[in-house]
Amino acid sequence: MHTEYLQSLRYKLQKRIRRAKKIGFEMYISVLQQLWQFLDSEPAFVALQTELAARCPNAESVADAIIKGGLENAARQMCEWFWRNDLFRAWQASSRGEKTLAMKLYEFLFTEGIHIQIEPWSASARQTW
Numbered sequence: 713m714h715t716e717y718l719q720s721l722r723y724k725l726q727k728r729i730r731r732a733k734k735i736g737f738e739m740y741i742s743v744l745q746q747l748w749q750f751l752d753s754e755p756a757f758v759a760l761q762t763e764l765a766a767r768c769p770n771a772e773s774v775a776d777a778i779i780k781g782g783l784e785n786a787a788r789q790m791c792e793w794f795w796r797n798d799l800f801r802a803w804q805a806s807s808r809g810e811k812t813l814a815m816k817l818y819e820f821l822f823t824e825g826i827h828i829q830i831e832p833w834s835a836s837a838r839q840t841w
Contacts, residue, residue, distance in 0.1 A: 721756060737829045787820055 728747045735743045751757040764771070791799060799816060803809035818830055 718756075721754060724750065787817070790820065 728743075728750055732740070732743045732747055751761070795816075799813060802812050802816065806812040
């Protein structure tokens with residue numbers, strides 16, 4: 713393939729990925745759909761998708777299993793094996809035990825690289841950001 717064509721594709725892909733990473737949750741699905749449309753419209757990416765599908769025919773089921781079961785099992789195991797006593801003490805020590813445990817869960821998800829939108833809150837019920 714021509715170098716200029718590949719550089720152009722790389723630039724376009726990087727631009728779209730950067731946009732997807734910056735966008736808020738409200739527009740994420742739309743931006744992700746646009747990214748997939750771009751990948752499906754470029755012959756080089758279509759060929760790459762075909763090659764990957766041929767090499768890994770069960771990739772979709774493996775990805776589903778990882779997403780659905782992997783993180784859930786990891787969180788449960790970390791709580792049961794390592795954090796059980798600490799979480800129980802945190803729940804007992806706080807008058808807002810559930811909120812405390814929810815914040816621990818948000819912390820776990822963040823350290824695992826899953827960035828979710830968390831409703832801001834403070835003791836005075838005002839936004840703190």
